[in-house]
Amino acid sequence: MSIDEAIADRTHVEPAVEELESDGDLAADYIEGLLDIADLGGDIDIDVANGRAYVAVNGGGSDLDRLATPDVVQALQDLTRLAVQAKTGRFSRLIIDVGGSRNARAAELKGMVDAAIAQIAAGLDRVELEPMSSYERKLVHDDVAERGYFSESRGEGKDRRLVISRG
CATH class of the missing domain: 3.30.300.20 (K homology (KH) domain)
Structure with a gap:
């Protein structure tokens, strides 16, 4: 496989x-x-x-x-x-x-989620993040869900990214 x-x-x-x-x-x-x-x-x-x-x-x-x-x-x-x-x-x-690059990247991803949620709180319907690996997307999905928001993956291959919106 x-x-x-x-x-x-x-x-x-x-x-x-x-x-x-x-x-x-x-x-x-x-x-x-x-x-x-x-x-x-x-x-x-x-x-x-x-x-x-x-x-x-x-x-x-x-x-x-x-x-x-x-x-x-x-x-x-x-x-x-x-x-x-x-x-x-x-x-x-x-x-x-x-x-320790994974921990540093996880902190960076949390910052991206913070910024996206702030933009949604300010009135945007959704925020699209930069492309990221499947592991990074999973970290972000988990973080977004913990905060009561919704996320979905869009795109294919190296262009696959998350879109965050209200739950």
Whole structure:
């Protein structure tokens, strides 16, 4: 099953904790190999939560900071997912973080939601956000719902974005 097929197939069964731990280990090995090739340092932490394996690369100094941009982290995540899928034969929903960039992006997304809700409170019917990854859209959907507003995804591929409106 390709990544696109797995994303489209929302009926798939959540993987067992053992599978997620295995995915995390395979991902950590793959990332460690990439860091070695690039002669970059970093500590790799693996966690399993919410039906996903989370692999974080921390430390490594300013050299690692160059990898901590949203586009690079997303590309690293896509490559790592493909590497894990090649080893296991199944789609992996693992999440990669470099230098805390996911937390920084989550804070940025909360700021976008704050601004959108302020615009709606000021009279707009809806506010369209910038395109974002499926993981980022999920974070925003959850945040918007917690605040009592409505969100929906629109668009295709890299242009897929959220539209926020009154609940």
